[in-house]
Amino acid sequence: MxxxxxxxxxxxxxxxxxxxxxxxxxxxRPRNLEFYKEAFTxxxxxxxxxxxxxxxxxxxxxxGDAVLGSVIANYLxxxxxxxxxxxxxxxxxxxxxxxxxxxxxxxxxxxxFVDSTIPxxxxxxxxxGNLFEAFIGAIHLDKGYSFCExxxxxxxxxxxxxxxxxxxxxxxxxxxxxxxxxxxxxxIKYQVYEDTGNDVLKHFSVKLFxxxxxxxxxxxxxxxxxxxxxxxxxxxxxxxxxxx
Amino acid sequence: MxxxxxxxxxxxxxxxxxxxxxxxxxxxRPRNLEFYKEAFTxxxxxxxxxxxxxxxxxxxxxxGDAVLGSVIANYLxxxxxxxxxxxxxxxxxxxxxxxxxxxxxxxxxxxxFVDSTIPxxxxxxxxxGNLFEAFIGAIHLDKGYSFCExxxxxxxxxxxxxxxxxxxxxxxxxxxxxxxxxxxxxxIKYQVYEDTGNDVLKHFSVKLFxxxxxxxxxxxxxxxxxxxxxxxxxxxxxxxxxxx
Numbered sequence: 001m002x003x004x005x006x007x008x009x010x011x012x013x014x015x016x017x018x019x020x021x022x023x024x025x026x027x028x029r030p031r032n033l034e035f036y037k038e039a040f041t042x043x044x045x046x047x048x049x050x051x052x053x054x055x056x057x058x059x060x061x062x063x064g065d066a067v068l069g070s071v072i073a074n075y076l077x078x079x080x081x082x083x084x085x086x087x088x089x090x091x092x093x094x095x096x097x098x099x100x101x102x103x104x105x106x107x108x109x110x111x112x113f114v115d116s117t118i119p120x121x122x123x124x125x126x127x128x129g130n131l132f133e134a135f136i137g138a139i140h141l142d143k144g145y146s147f148c149e150x151x152x153x154x155x156x157x158x159x160x161x162x163x164x165x166x167x168x169x170x171x172x173x174x175x176x177x178x179x180x181x182x183x184x185x186x187x188i189k190y191q192v193y194e195d196t197g198n199d200v201l202k203h204f205s206v207k208l209f210x211x212x213x214x215x216x217x218x219x220x221x222x223x224x225x226x227x228x229x230x231x232x233x234x235x236x237x238x239x240x241x242x243x244x
Numbered sequence: 245m246x247x248x249x250x251x252x253x254x255x256x257x258x259x260x261x262x263x264x265x266x267x268x269x270x271x272x273r274p275r276n277l278e279f280y281k282e283a284f285t286x287x288x289x290x291x292x293x294x295x296x297x298x299x300x301x302x303x304x305x306x307x308g309d310a311v312l313g314s315v316i317a318n319y320l321x322x323x324x325x326x327x328x329x330x331x332x333x334x335x336x337x338x339x340x341x342x343x344x345x346x347x348x349x350x351x352x353x354x355x356x357f358v359d360s361t362i363p364x365x366x367x368x369x370x371x372x373g374n375l376f377e378a379f380i381g382a383i384h385l386d387k388g389y390s391f392c393e394x395x396x397x398x399x400x401x402x403x404x405x406x407x408x409x410x411x412x413x414x415x416x417x418x419x420x421x422x423x424x425x426x427x428x429x430x431x432i433k434y435q436v437y438e439d440t441g442n443d444v445l446k447h448f449s450v451k452l453f454x455x456x457x458x459x460x461x462x463x464x465x466x467x468x469x470x471x472x473x474x475x476x477x478x479x480x481x482x483x484x485x486x487x488x
Contacts, residue, residue, distance in 0.1 A: 051326050058329040059321060066317035066336075073310035074384070082297040085306045092310075140318070145389045 018113075025108060026139070026151070035060075035138040040131065042116030057134035064137030067145070068096055071152045072161075079163060094166050095156075101129030104156060107221045110135060159220065162232065173231035177208075180242050186211050190227050195219070206230045210238075262357075269352060270383070270395070279304075279382040284375065286360030301378035308381030311389070312340055315396045323407060338410050339400075345373030348400060351465045354379060403464065406476070417475035421452075424486050430455050434471050439463070450474045454482075 015033060022030045030036055041047055043056040072095050076088050083091070094100070105111070105128030114123070114131065140148040164170045181188040189209040194202065204223045208216045208230040215237060218230030235242065259277060266274045274280055285291055287300040316339050320332050327335070338344070349355070349372030358367070358375065384392040408414045425432040432454055439449040448467045452460045452474040459481060462474030479486065 049326070053326040054328065059327075059332065062329045062332045063317050063321045066314040070310040070314035070389075073307050077303060077307045077381075077385075082293070082295055083303075084298065085302040088303065088306045137321075141321075145314075145393075149389075 021113070027154070028143070028147075031142050035141045036135075037115075039134040039138040040110070040113040040115055042114055042118065044117040045115060057131065060134035060137030060141075061130050062137070063140060064133035064135065065096075067140045067148055068133065068136050068152060068156075071149045072096060072157075074149075075153075075157055075161075091163070091166055095161055098126060098129050100160070101132050102126060103128070104160065105129050105132035105135075108132065108135075108155070159225075159229070172228065173235045174227055176242075177231045177234055180238075181210065190230070192223050192226065208234050210234070265357070271398070272387070272391075275386050279385045280379075281359075283378040283382040284354070284357040284359055286358055286362065288361040289359060301375065304378035304381030304385075305374050306381070307384060308377035308379065309340075311384045311392055312377065312380050312396060312400075315393050316340060316401075318393075319397075319401055319405075335407070335410055339405055342370060342373050344404070345376050346370060347372070348404065349373050349376035349379075352376065352379075352399070403473070416472065417479045418471055420486075421475045421478055424482075425454065434474070436467050436470065452478050454478070 018037070019030065019033055022033070022036050038055060039057050039060050041056045043054065043058065045056070047055040049055050069092065072092050073088070076083070076091050076095075080088065080091070102125050110131040111123065111127060114127070116123075136148060136152065139151050162170075170176060178188055180186075187210070189212075191207045191209065193205055195205040203219055203221055204226040206218045206223070206226040206229075207214050208218070208227075216230045216233035218226040218228070218233065220226040220229055262281070263274065263277055266277070266280050282299060283301050283304050285300045287298065287302065289300070291299040293299050313336065316336050317332070320327070320335050320339075324332065324335070346369050354375040355367065355371060358371070360367075380392060380396065383395055406414075414420060422432055424430075432452070433456075435451045435453065437449055439447050447463055447465055448470040450462045450467070450470040450473075451458050452462070452471075460474045460477035462470040462472070462477065464470040464473055
């Protein structure tokens with residue numbers, strides 16, 4: 001009996017821990033933890049359902065890919081009212097490219113949740129993007145389309161999607177801003193500090209000063225990204241001056 | 245003044261007619277008619293927006309394709325709990341194939357709404373599928389995802405999607421039923437009559453009798469489809485006998 005109790009106990013403790021980690025990443029309480037568990041179950045475990053069919057994250061990857069495609073299409077349709085179908089298709093391909101999805105999965109550090117028989121470092125780089133898609137699929141099952149759309153806005157579109165950059169018009173807001181400051185004899189300074197806060201992931205915060213006046217702030221999982229976010233915000237704040 | 249009045253009048257009359265036709269197909273009152281107008285604007289008209297960029301249904305086609313893909317993915321995920329990612333992808337490709345979408349567009353007779361400089365009969369067959377996707381895009385903009393999902397269920401999934409058929413297990417419920425009746429010495433009869441009702445489209449209704457007893461009914465835009473729908477219903481009703 002003691003043995004059974006121990007198993008049950010350790011199992012629910014594990015669930016409790018997973019629940020809290022998911023809640024932190026999601027920003028809400030997951031309703032059905034099973035969906036998220038499936039999103040992190042690797043095929044190497046050879047888990048099966050009651051009919052003997054495999055359970056792993058690949059089915060959720062299929063679902064997440066489709067939902068992500070739909071949300072991004074809708075965003076681009078509204079954001080780019082003058083773009084034709086070809087441009088919209090191209091822009092979406094860039095946003096949901098394997099490379100981009102891998103980056104998103106890396107930033108959310110999804111790999112550490114994977115349940116697998118393969119040592120963590122032996123996964124290829126694509127595991128990040130695959131997990132990210134499966135995770136989106138799980139959110140969709142757990143909370144529905146609108147909720148999932150909000151998650152994608154908060155975690156994909158707002159921090160990472162930049163139409164001007166994707167169109168190749170601007171490659172770096174930071175260099176653009178530095179150049180403009182040099183030309184206009186202004187002093188630019190980035191003040192960066194590591195900031196873990198209550199997050200699972202390490203974050204960097206940055207304040208951007210022009211002529212000793214704070215213009216904007218940025219926060220991301222790398223110093224470079226935080227600087228770029230702050231630069232972009234400063235760019236939009238100063239746009240009327242920069243584009244003169 | 246009279247001239248202007250005439251134009252305004254004839255324009256709003258035309259809108260009123262279009263509104264009623266859309267309402268009939270959609271099963272609800274369209275909120276913003278402009279979306280539906282765009283869904284039927286062919287590029288040959290060379291219409292442009294205030295920035296000089298083309299207005300035609302191609303942008304909406306991009307949106308509708310993505311929404312349709314997401315709704316079908318979600319349907320298949322739930323309907324086929326044992327299918328792996330590859331099978332799900334294959335099934336979705338079959339459902340949203342150009343051929344299948346053309347058929348859907350044909351059944352809704354969408355071509356007759358097209359605003360174009362090209363004579364109606366000179367469009368290729370793909371116009372049906374393209375219009376169908378653009379129409380889905382317009383519904384999504386007008387009423388949102390959940391509403392659009394319901395429309396797709398009612399107009400695509402329920403009448404046309406048949407997992408058993410798509411899996412190649414059953415190719416025709418009618419032949420399956422006829423064969424079973426022959427083997428079991430039962431008399432099968434299809435009673436078909438044309439039935440326009442209040443619909444824009446011509447419909448056929450069919451009653452299916454086995455040994456002079458009505459077993460099921462079907463209704464569709466062709467005799468063949470109505471018979472197949474009735475046969476499918478009869479199949480599920482008699483399944484416990486047929487599969488013995």
